[in-house]
Amino acid sequence: MQQIANFIIRYKTSLLYMLLLFIALAFTVQSHSYHRSKFFNSANWFSGTVYSASSSISSYFDLDDENRALVEENTQLKRLLLNSPVLDSVELDTTEINYTILPAQIIKNSYANPDNYITINRGKRDSVKQDMGVITAKGILGIVEITSNRFAAVQSILNTKSTINAKIKNTNYFGSLTWDTKRYDVVQLEDIPRLVPLLVGDTIVTGAMSSIFPENIPIGTIKKFDLNASKSFYRIDVELFNDMTNLKNVYVIENINRPEVLQLESEINNQ
Amino acid sequence: MTNSYYFINVIRFTLLVLVQVLVFNRLNFFGFINPMVYILFLYWYPIKENRPVFLGIGFLLGLAIDFFSDTMALHAASTVTIAYLRPTIMRFVFGVNYEFQSFKLSNTTRAQQITFLALLVVAHHIIFFSLEIFSLSNLLLILKKVLFTGSATLVLCLLFGSLFSVSRE
Structure with a gap:
């Protein structure tokens, strides 16, 4: 002893x-x-408060650029609105709404690690929940992973754990979007079969398989593609529309039908 | 005297954590270089330390950085390791000298100080990036990150070291 x-x-x-x-x-x-x-995680109240204090100071420095980006987005939306057929009355039926959208601001961004997380200034208090999608005006950004009362940590698409359903625009060929950690402006699209005709410059958008993102949210364009080791699938480098290094205003999307979809899927799995 | 010692270390701890998470974690020099200047805390920490306490403080320091940067507990693991290795490194760099009562970091030569700091940085970065990337197939990536981030950390630490050097008598 x-x-x-x-x-x-x-x-x-x-x-x-x-x-x-x-x-x-x-x-x-x-x-x-x-x-x-x-x-x-950086979404706890302490680090969240420190980050939002620092962000409230530093955000003044790129106010000009942010305003320009928002005006651009508004212009685009106005163009869509004015060119759509005019209706004299619009019926608003809440049972037909599938997605709710919440604006948020990034208070901490990161893109240099293999697993990047972004912190936004919305949390449980604003009914942000796990597995809600986050997009910007230009394209997708990531998925909410963890929330505190006032903040949420978003798993960025620049994260080795991230897999997002994506497809080639105007077709139904889908694959999963991953990241090989090499460049912050390029992600990889895998599992597209080799019979699919591809061109450099084709647009990649989110697919319909995801219960998180709506279909056809832009992601990026094809930069380069080659066949993988088994020679039956393509491995595609996708250049992102978003500049991941310079982001401020984002939108959090909630799919109202998601619980129903998940329940259905779990019923299939249980059988 | 001892009170001011505690005070200085608490201030140093807080300032280094804040500087690290608010400035250097966002630097992204060349897209991936984020120097880790908080290692300076372990460099500056008094030589006549109580080892278990020193380990505990190293762990807390790493954890505080992890808290802010979504890196799980990677900083904690690597910082506690260099806190553990510090006496060994010091014996290697300064020889038996450092065990004497009168030993002071400011009395050693510049080359010795730089070697000491460099060894701390290299050990820390190797552990940090191997754990972060966690695959041997990416050995080159690990080495590249250790090399570039390590040299950036070393240069910045030396600059900070000479800016806020402990007053020489």
């Missing part, structure tokens, strides 16, 4: 080190699963 005690006292530093390292690795490994650890 005394020998054990002596041993512990003698190696207390090493044992403490082992313990702390083990704790750190446990947190890391545990959060490699889909639902990450509740504690280590």
Whole structure:
């Protein structure tokens, strides 16, 4: 017994080190699963408050650019609106609304790590929930992963864990969008069969398989494609429409029918 | 005297964490270089430390950075490791000298200080990036990140070190 005690006292530093390292690795490994650890994310109130304070100062510096981007988006929407056939009355039926949209601002952006998370200034208080989609005026950005009362951490498409259903515009060939961590303006589209005719410059949009994003949200254009190792599928480099390094105003999308879709899918799986 | 020592370390801890998360985590120099200047805390920490306490502080420092940067507990793991390795590194760099009561970091040569800091940075970055990328097939990517981020960290740490050097007597 005394020998054990002596041993512990003698190696207390090493044992403490082992313990702390083990704790750190446990947190890391545990959060490699889909639902990450509740504690280590920038959406908690403390880091969220610090980030939103710093963002409220730094956002003044690119106010001009942000305004220009918003005016551009407005112009585009006005063009759509004015060119659509004029109706003298519009029927608003709440049972036919499929998506709700909430504006939000990014308070912390990141794009240099293999797993990037973006923090936005909306949380549970604004009824932001896990697995809601986040887009910008130009294209998709990511999926809400974890929320606190006032903030939410968004898993960016620049994240090795991210897989998003995407397709080639005006066709129904779909694949999944992943990221190989090499460049922050290029993501990869996989599992497009080789019989599909492709051209460099084709537009990639979100697919209909996703219960998170509406169909046809722009993602990017084909930059380069080649066949994968098995020679039966393409591996496509997609150049993003979004400049991931310079983002401020985003929209959080909720698919109102998502619970129903999920329930249906789980019923199939249970059979 | 001891009170002001605690005070200085608390201030240093807070400022380094804030500078790290608000400035250097957003630097993205060349798209991927984010120097980790908070390592300076371990460089500056008093030599005559109580080792378990030092390990604990190293762990907390890493955790504080993780808290802000969505890196799970990677910073904590790598920081606690260099906190553990620090006495070994110091013995390697400064020889037996450093065990004497009168030993002070400011009394050593410039080359020794730089070697000490560089070893801390390299050890930290190797652990951090291997855990972050976590696959041997990307060994080149790990080495590239260690090399570039490490040299950026080293240069910035040296600049900070000479800016806020502990007053020499």
